[in-house]
Amino acid sequence: xxxxxxDFAIMTDHPVIPIEGQTMQLALFVKHGLSRDKALKGVxxxxxxxxxxxxxxxxxxxxxxxxxVIWNVDPPLDTMSEVGMTIIDGKVVYExxxxxxxxxxxxxxx
Numbered sequence: 001x002x003x004x005x006x007d008f009a010i011m012t013d014h015p016v017i018p019i020e021g022q023t024m025q026l027a028l029f030v031k032h033g034l035s036r037d038k039a040l041k042g043v044x045x046x047x048x049x050x051x052x053x054x055x056x057x058x059x060x061x062x063x064x065x066x067x068x069v070i071w072n073v074d075p076p077l078d079t080m081s082e083v084g085m086t087i088i089d090g091k092v093v094y095e096x097x098x099x100x101x102x103x104x105x106x107x108x109x110x
Contacts, residue, residue, distance in 0.1 A: 009050045010042035027077040066090035
């Protein structure tokens with residue numbers, strides 16, 4: 001689908017397959033040939049567009065919900081990756097206090 005330019009979303013049927021496994025799911029897609037950018041778009045802007053909620057979520061833009069996860073690696077497609085910070089509605093709701101180096105990648109994802 002990627003080679004044909006078809007947009008698609010990557011999802012899980014949580015709670016049957018827990019959402020916590022989505023990082024592993026993305027890593028496996030990339031391992032088997034999906035580009036990093038398409039994998040990340042599959043859980044961000046493409047998923048939002050295909051479910052018709054891209055006016056609220058899916059990319060970082062003024063006026064959209066301010067929900068962001070900041071990881072300790074770029075991209076967060078490593079089974080050893082950890083969430084460094086979670087921001088919901090513009091407020092920090094989780095911060096890893098372990099002294100980890102945080103990586104915020106915005107370009108090429110939105």
